[in-house]
Amino acid sequence: MLAGGVYAALAPPAQAQDAPGFSAAALEGKALFEVGCVTCHGRNAQGVEGRGPSLVGVGSASVLFQVGTGRMPLARQEAQAWRKPPQYSDEEVRQLGQYIQELGGGPQVPEGDLTRGADLSVGGDLFRINCSQCHAFGGGGGALSSGKFAPSLYPATSQQIYAAMLSGPQNMPVFGDTQITPEQKADIIAYIQQVLQDGQDAGGFNLGRYGPSTEGVAIFLVGIVALVFASLWIAGKS
Numbered sequence: 001m002l003a004g005g006v007y008a009a010l011a012p013p014a015q016a017q018d019a020p021g022f023s024a025a026a027l028e029g030k031a032l033f034e035v036g037c038v039t040c041h042g043r044n045a046q047g048v049e050g051r052g053p054s055l056v057g058v059g060s061a062s063v064l065f066q067v068g069t070g071r072m073p074l075a076r077q078e079a080q081a082w083r084k085p086p087q088y089s090d091e092e093v094r095q096l097g098q099y100i101q102e103l104g105g106g107p108q109v110p111e112g113d114l115t116r117g118a119d120l121s122v123g124g125d126l127f128r129i130n131c132s133q134c135h136a137f138g139g140g141g142g143a144l145s146s147g148k149f150a151p152s153l154y155p156a157t158s159q160q161i162y163a164a165m166l167s168g169p170q171n172m173p174v175f176g177d178t179q180i181t182p183e184q185k186a187d188i189i190a191y192i193q194q195v196l197q198d199g200q201d202a203g204g205f206n207l208g209r210y211g212p213s214t215e216g217v218a219i220f221l222v223g224i225v226a227l228v229f230a231s232l233w234i235a236g237k238s
């Protein structure tokens with residue numbers, strides 16, 4: 001009894017069960033979560049069988065991507081979630097992200113300018129190696145198997161591009177910081193935003209950005225016409 005009494009007097013008081021040390025922003029996020037997300041992701045984001053996956057450990061990056069691009073809250077179960085006008089303000093997205101972050105940890109998008117000191121030509125190389133097989137050379141997107149697709153990259157903000165690389169939604173692979181360093185991510189983001197989104201085409205007329213096929217047809221037609229005129233000219237001379 002003596003030992004028990006000493007323990008009871010000295011042991012730290014039990015934490016409140018409901019919210020173990022959440023910050024103010026995370027508590028706001030928790031409140032939003034309980035209204036908009038629990039039906040599919042469960043009371044403590046542990047997931048609901050057949051409705052939505054667990055969000056423990058996905059990090060604020062995944063929330064920023066999913067909610068910031070309007071994919072979540074999901075409208076209906078389909079092969080793939082669509083980009084929609086977002087239902088939450090930037091501040092609310094941050095609060096939801098903070099809640100998921102404090103709940104289970106996971107990858108986070110850094111604060112500040114995400115394209116600082118970026119090198120566009122390195123970004124272009126990295127984009128062509130890592131992203132173009134799904135999102136196409138021009139960033140217009142393309143079809144994948146089983147009704148899925150890689151979407152166009154034109155509407156994405158720099159934070160959303162960063163978050164997509166960190167969280168790897170659906171069929172997209174995760175590009176962690178060991179695979180593509182934060183500096184390289186900055187290069188890729190700058191390339192997507194400044195070259196693809198702003199439509200700079202250093203090589204001239206882009207022919208719909210379909211790459212070798214339209215370019216091949218164009219050069220074939222131009223070349224054949226030039227050859228026909230050249231042979232007519234030679235024939236006329238002789």
Ligand code: HEC
Nearest residue numbers: 036037040051052053058062063066072073074081096170
């Ligand atoms: C109608 C059900 C539904 C609702 C409501 C919903 N989700 Fe989801 N959520 C899903 C499903 C299903 C997936 C998996 C879909 C996918 O991978 O495209 C998912 C995936 C996610 C992911 C990605 C998880 C990962 O592995 O990276 C995040 C983050 C997320 N939801 C957050 C939210 C938040 C925050 C809300 C509330 C604002 C919300 N969801 C509301 C069904 C739902």
Ligand code: HEC
Nearest residue numbers: 081083130131134149150151156160161164169170171172
């Ligand atoms: C294996 C195919 C694949 C590769 C490689 C890939 N992605 Fe994706 N990407 C996807 C798919 C599929 C989605 C859609 C996921 C969803 O809707 O849940 C996507 C979504 C995105 C989005 C969100 C677009 C929007 O709606 O705003 C961005 C941004 C993005 N990817 C950037 C990249 C970058 C940058 C790279 C290269 C570092 C890359 N992706 C490589 C398949 C891929």
